[in-house]
Amino acid sequence: MSLIDSWIVALRAARKSPATIKQYTDGLRQFADWAEDTGVPPHLDRATVNAFSAHLLDLGREPATVRARQLSLKRYSAWLADEGEIPEDRLIGLKSAKLDSKVVEPLTEDEIRALLKSCATGDQFRARRDTAIVRFMLETGARAGETAALTVSGVDLIEGRAVIVRGKGGKGRTVPFGPNTGQAIDRYVRTRRTHRLADTDALWLGDRGKPFSYDGLHKALRERAVAAGIDRFHPHLLRHTAAHRWLAAGGSENGLMAGAGWTRPDMLVRYTKAQSEARAADEARRLNLGEF
The missing domain is CATH 1.10.443.10 (Intergrase catalytic core)
Structure with missing residues (x-):
């Protein structure tokens, strides 16, 4: 996770919105905190990310939130691979959390x-x-x-x-x-x-x-x-x-x-x-x- 600042620079260069950058970096930091708390090496592979996703779902997080966190990690892993910081992107093909078909009632x-x-x-x-x-x-x-x-x-x-x-x-x-x-x-x-x-x-x-x-x-x-x-x-x-x-x-x-x-x-x-x-x-x- 030491290259988060460099990734932020890349996201800004790609003209990503501040809200998108915040969402991505929040996901990365939550993943890093979870890995530290549980003693799990923060490897960007399917098994580790799936374990992190399961943890979020167990906490009662919405599937949409979990999917957003997964997307943050997938985007970061792809960037690391493109920049030559890791040998390969091991999150290619990672299945996203299935979204519930929620009905949101509008304000009366x-x-x-x-x-x-x-x-x-x-x-x-x-x-x-x-x-x-x-x-x-x-x-x-x-x-x-x-x-x-x-x-x-x-x-x-x-x-x-x-x-x-x-x-x-x-x-x-x-x-x-x-x-x-x-x-x-x-x-x-x-x-x-x-x-x-x-x-x-x-x-x-x-x-x-x-x-x-x-x-x-x-x-x-x-x-x-x-x-x-x-x-x-x-x-x-x-x-x-x-x-x-x-x-x-x-x-x-x-x-x-x-x-x-x-x-x-x-x-x-x-x-x-x-x-x-x-x-x-x-x-x-x-x-x-x-x-x-």
Whole structure:
């Protein structure tokens, strides 16, 4: 694990996002910690990585988390082999943990109202920032990392659109937003002018004159959700909710895929599965095809 810093340099050169680099290095460090705690040599081979994966599953980690940790080790092993640091990549062909087909229920309208009400409390700067973030994510379906990386110069409040410079897979796109979200962002931007870092281009700034990171966004929204009484909250739930609300309002699947930055239809199904029957029932009532 002594070459992690060199790998980080390589990942940056390959233009991997900060969130991806963090995910990869977290996986490596967890593997190293497990090996040290158990006295197992940290060899990058199938048997050792499978033992590590089994350990994570025994701890109750989600299969998706285990698969992410495996991917970190596979990417690192491949890089070591490419760089000539190891004779061969012994993780080629390693089978990933089987994912559960989980159904994620979107936020209800009452939960959305409770979350927004929670955001409106406390210090004005933080209240306006958190309200704008929640409204933006709920309307556009942008990922947490994409939202955290927004810039002042990339948001056009008059036209109602924001540029996501680097989405998942390195793809950028422009997402539209409506007047209510625009008003919330405008209120925040006006309050932002008094911040110590107001001259920087990062849209979201932290409390007490500090920058605002991806982790800061997670922490801020979780605190708001707890105050709103939403126990099952994770920032990614806003993306699920946005996808459901789009289709429930009659939006097209192609439009949703473009806005959310998906290139595969199976991702749309995954994010909107929970309420698919309810939407189908509403659509059937509107169509009223039993009337001849």
